[in-house]
Amino acid sequence: MGSYVKERNALDSIDHEILNLLARRSKVVGKIGTKKEKDGRPIKDCEREQTQLTALTAEAEKLGLSPYHVTRIYREILGYSVKQQETGVRLPSKKAKTRVAYLGIEGSNTHSAASRHYGAAASPIHLSGYVSFREVFEAVINGETDYGVVPIENTIAGSINEVYDLLSRYNLSIVGEEILSIEHCMLAVEEVALSDIRVVYSHPQALTQCADFFSGLTRCRIEARSDTATAAKLVSEKGDKTCVAIASEDAAAEYNLKVIRRHMSNQRRNYTRFIAIAREPAPYNGGLDYKTSMVFSLLHKTGSLEKCLRLLSEHNINMTKLESRPRPHMPWEYLFYLDVEGSVSGNGLKNALDAMWKHTSYLKVLGSYPVTRSGKGERVVPRIETGGDKTSDTTCPVIEKKPSKRVSREHREENTIVRVGGAVDIGRGFTIIAGPCAVESREQIHETASYIRQAGAHILRGGAYKPRSSPYSFQGLKEEGLTYLREAGEEAGLPTVTEVMEPSQVHLVAGGADMLQVGARNMQNFPLLSAVGEIDKPVLLKRGMMASIDELLLAAEYIVARGNRQVVLCERGIRTFETSTRNTLDLSAVVVLKERTHLPVIVDPSHALGVARWITPLAKAAMACGADGVMIEVHNAPEKALCDGKQSLTYVQFGELMQELTALAKGLGLEPAGREGKPV
Known part of the structure; x- marks a missing residue:
């Protein structure tokens, strides 16, 4: 050990110097961001970044370094610079903490996504874990946190239906997205043969993504937990080598577990998209590429969906996702969830939505927000509001027109039918x-119905x-009366x-x-x-x-x-x-x-x-x-x-x-x- 002390001290000194240089670079990036905002210039300059990368790789070859690895390092640095400028980061920051809710505990994939998404925020970040998607949404609604981060879809298991249902129900806006490459690992307290495993713990989504592997294990049972990190923590606390968890390598390090098997997913390329939610829509920044998510239901008329999609095409709007989910309380009717490129702050999408409205019975914009990747793959993140004037139009669903436009005959000649x-x-x-005017008792409302x-x-x-x-x-029976009314309607077959x-x-x-x-x-x-x-x-x-x-x-x-x-x-x-x-x-x-x-x-x-x-x-x-x-x-x-x-x-x-x-x-x-x- 003693023979490496001098060299290791030298490496430590170089690493500290690199950190100091990154801090100096960050200050310069902040100044450039301020000037760009003042001049109304786009944050991203893809041509300059490509020129810079080309020059750096050439310099790397002269210095005997790998151009590939230097390019990867600088793409991360440039990506962080974009984040910093977009969030208005000025280091060091002394502002109040930004509170972010996420699903699970430290070491979960959602914790990693939240850390990554808000890592360049203008204020210190306080992350709080919650045990369910609903609790994350309610924490944001109730003001316990400023933002929430939840997974919404995976390239293997598909969409997370509960999250889509909560987006439709709660009045929150999607303000950002983050995409993580997911590597599921099998974690245990010590090395164990597959034949000796008796219990596997993980989140249901992770278990679904690894279903092919588990089909060959016939002597163990599968148990779901609220998130992958909770599963890892449980295995660590049990100390039983016959119990394993499917979680990330970060969770293994967090809870002192061994990785006994990697690449557990049904497919090697496994990605999860996470969304950030907030009480207010994301402010528009013209220097970024945007995505808009919405939910709508159609009029029960031939060609309604085709007309909506055609309108998007006519307004040059590119659709990136479309799927349907059962419409709550309406058997055999469906809600459509749609993602498109662009922001509602742009006239093209505004006009398309205004025209689509005629063919829908319900249309709600869930949010317009910066895409995770822009240009050649560099990551971006939405602005975190820290006070001051808001100069951007932040109200996503509203398309301002003259009074009573949408309910007027001028907007729609055909009579609306409300089911x-x-x-x-x-x-x-x-x-x-x-x-009756009021529900007074169970017997009264059932008899009347x-x-x-x-x-x-x-x-x-x-x-x-x-x-x-x-x-x-008499002020009514409130929740009790609501229950009586629902039961009476169901019994009589009346809405x-x-x-x-x-x-x-x-x-x-x-x-x-x-x-x-x-x-x-x-x-x-x-x-x-x-x-x-x-x-x-x-x-x-x-x-x-x-x-x-x-x-x-x-x-x-x-x-x-x-x-x-x-x-x-x-x-x-x-x-x-x-x-x-x-x-x-x-x-x-x-x-x-x-x-x-x-x-x-x-x-x-x-x-x-x-x-x-x-x-x-x-x-x-x-x-x-x-x-x-x-x-x-x-x-x-x-x-x-x-x-x-x-x-x-x-x-x-x-x-x-x-x-x-x-x-x-x-x-x-x-x-x-x-x-x-x-x-x-």
């Missing part, structure tokens, strides 16, 4: 929505959350609609009802409108008591602009000087709305009148003036109702109303809307 619960099409025929189903109603209504003028009035009152309730209510109602008091609750616009569920939007038709259309535009075009408008009466009725039913609004918008329009005479005996004539008038349906309050004992009993029909009155509407429909040449898209 509820996969069973009822509002806008095709005349739809009857009926039920059964009766209105027999009488011919199409959708069951019932309030679980009740906004009341008086704080002392359900109920009111949602605030953004935090949206996902909860969407999980228990087929359609969400935005009440009159919330028509201009813009955060709520945006929240229901982010989900793939039909929305019943009621006109506010003091709202004009223009204001109603603009409220609908808020929802549609966020991607959800499954909107039904509801005229429920407005306040006037007249006191004979609770409100004044504005049937002229139906005629005006049918002329100005392609969205379906229904009428709620119950809330407009406040008097049960006047409901039938006004419901018939709604049908006669062209409404697409009515919403009627029905109660088994109106005199005992906890809210709005005076305007609720009895079972007998509702049955008589249905008979009169059926007769009128025949006279007008109409047919009531049917279940499963067929007339009753």
Whole structure:
């Protein structure tokens, strides 16, 4: 050992000198980045980088070094420089920590991806591991962390469906991606023969990617764990040589395990793509290449998908991925997940999405973000916001146009049909929505659902959350009521609609009802409108008591602009000087709305009148003036109702109303809307 001390000290000194030179280089890179940003120049200069690499390899040959290895080293250095300029890194940094959530524990592949992706951030990085994909998403939503990193697809096992479902459900944006070459290794506490292995631990994705190898092991069992590093930690803690983990070499070093076999994957070239998610979209930087991810559902019409893809081609947009997933709560309907080159900040993609909207029932941009590789393979990373002014357009889904553009007849001449619960099409025929103002008990809602189903109603209504003028009035059974409503609808075979009152309730209510109602008091609750616009569920939007038709259309535009075009408008009466009725039913609004918008329009005479005996004539008038349906309050004992009993029909009155509407429909040449898209 003593004979190497001098040489090793010399190597240590050289390594320190290299580090100091890299630090000096980093400062210069930062200055160049500042000038490029000021001058509006692209961050990447591929021609200069290639010239530089050519000169360096020639110099390497003169110095007796391998041009191949020098090129690899400098590609990493140049890649880091791009990261540094893009993130605005100025070393050393004294800013607050950037918090990043990832799946698993230290040593997992996602931990490696997060470390790599945010390694050149302007602020120190604090990484926090979580045990499930959902927990990572919720940590970002709740503000526990600034970003989250999760895997989304693998070249062997394919897409990670749970992550795609969470992207569709949560209002988060993809702000970056990272691609890692995955080498699965078999780890154990000591060398062990394959025939002696009894248990194999790993993440389900890793086990799938190594399935070919395990098909030959007949005497061991396979057990899934939350991530590969957790599996490695478990093997280390057990100390049993018959237990092995499939994980990375980093995990072996982290938990003091031996690598007893490498190259475990079914294919030698195994890559996983990870995405970074955040509460706000990534700011646009014109010096980088971008990718945009989106999710959409199609109108049930021949050629809808072909028309969408053709529009992308006509706008010179290159598609890099397309796949479908089952649409939640809508059997045999599907969501399409699409990746394309480019950013929504560019006019080409903006215009293509604007045109695609006509052929979709739901379209949500999941994010526009820098691609992992640009030009000849150098890696880039998105900017981390550290305060200051934002000069870029960061709102991915919104394509700014004139007011109420997307809900107007100018944008779409053909009437929109809104399918509820996969069973009822509002806008095709005349739809009857009926039920109590509020869900008061399990027995009450089940009995009412059964009766209105027999009488011919199409959708069951019932309030679980009740906004009341008086704080002392019945406020609804809330989650319990939502459960009762869902069970009653399922038992009667009716889709359900109920009111949602605030953004935090949206996902909860969407999980228990087929359609969400935005009440009159919330028509201009813009955060709520945006929240229901982010989900793939039909929305019943009621006109506010003091709202004009223009204001109603603009409220609908808020929802549609966020991607959800499954909107039904509801005229429920407005306040006037007249006191004979609770409100004044504005049937002229139906005629005006049918002329100005392609969205379906229904009428709620119950809330407009406040008097049960006047409901039938006004419901018939709604049908006669062209409404697409009515919403009627029905109660088994109106005199005992906890809210709005005076305007609720009895079972007998509702049955008589249905008979009169059926007769009128025949006279007008109409047919009531049917279940499963067929007339009753």
